[in-house]
Each structure stands twice: as structure tokens, then as C-alpha cells.
Amino acid sequence: MTSKSNKEEISPEVAKLMDIVSGFSKIQLEITAHFAEFLYKSTRTLLKTVCMYCKKEMGVTEGEGISGDSGSICPECWSERFPGVPYPEET
Numbered sequence: 838m839t840s841k842s843n844k845e846e847i848s849p850e851v852a853k854l855m856d857i858v859s860g861f862s863k864i865q866l867e868i869t870a871h872f873a874e875f876l877y878k879s880t881r882t883l884l885k886t887v888c889m890y891c892k893k894e895m896g897v898t899e900g901e902g903i904s905g906d907s908g909s910i911c912p913e914c915w916s917e918r919f920p921g922v923p924y925p926e927e928t
């Protein structure tokens with residue numbers, strides 16, 4: 838198929854997972870969600886990204902061993918400080 842989807846692009850892993858959970862009952866989904874949350878919390882370290890100018894929270898990312906806050910710059914503050922310079926997209 839070549840028709841363009843207006844949905845956000847999802848990775849094959851996520852698509853596969855969504856396919857699996859689509860057959861789940863409500864209780865199975867709840868258990869899976871709790872289990873995933875538990876796994877996530879017990880194995881991941883989270884890094885909260887905060888704009889160092891306006892202190893706006895910009896989301897939480899995988900800290901890869903580091904937990905805490907990470908200084909960044911939000912698109913609004915970026916365009917204020919660097920007018921005309923494109924905001925660096927994160928991968």
C-alpha cells in the first residue's frame with residue numbers, strides 16, 4: 838500500500854504489541870499495563886528534561902543509568918534566543 842497514513846509513525850515492535858493486545862480482554866490489558874509499569878519502574882532510570890530558561894517540563898526520557906533532572910531548552914525559548922535558527926530535533 839502506498840496510501841499515506843495520517844497516524845503517527847509507529848515502530849514495528851509497537852505495531853506488533855498493539856496487534857497482540859488488541860485481542861486482550863480488559864482485565865488482561867490491566868494486568869499487562871501494571872506489569873509493564875512495574876518492569877519499567879524497576880529497570881529504568883528516568884531523566885526529567887526541564888527547560889533551563891523557563892523551567893518548563895519537557896518530558897521524561899530514559900536516563901540510561903542516570904536519574905534526575907536534565908537541563909534543556911524548549912522550542913519557545915530556543916526561538917527567542919536564537920531567532921531564525923531551526924530548533925534541533927531530537928532523534
Ligand SMILES: [Zn+2]
Pocket residue numbers: 888889890891892893910911912913914915
Ligand atoms: Zn523554555
